[in-house]
Amino acid sequence: LALPLFADRLEGRAALAAQRRLVAENTLKRAADGFASLEASWEEARTRLFLAEAMLAARRIAEAREQVEQAYPVFERLSSARELGRCRELLAGEGLTI
Numbered sequence: 482l483a484l485p486l487f488a489d490r491l492e493g494r495a496a497l498a499a500q501r502r503l504v505a506e507n508t509l510k511r512a513a514d515g516f517a518s519l520e521a522s523w524e525e526a527r528t529r530l531f532l533a534e535a536m537l538a539a540r541r542i543a544e545a546r547e548q549v550e551q552a553y554p555v556f557e558r559l560s561s562a563r564e565l566g567r568c569r570e571l572l573a574g575e576g577l578t579i
Contacts, residue, residue: 483515486512486515486519486528487512487524489511489515490508490527492504493505493508493528493531493535494509494531497531497538502535502539505535506536509535513525513529516528522555523555525552525555526555526564527552527564529548529552530567530568533545536548537571537575542577545575549568549571549572549579552564553568553579
């Protein structure tokens, strides 16, 4: 069940790297929602962080912040220092904090 979601996330990250923001957002959102339906909170949170990056690239700051705010508690609960740092870094780049 999860394999297509990992493929979507990979496709979304590739699209983001190629500056195909709409494709990136759509596939990353689909992957995040899919991971949520499987209750795979870590994978959902990581995917939401990538989705936030895509939204920031499109200057959709409020929506990106929402994605980070959804992911942050998962990383905090799991003591994921690297991902917590990335959350803060993304928001700090826009003059925001969490």
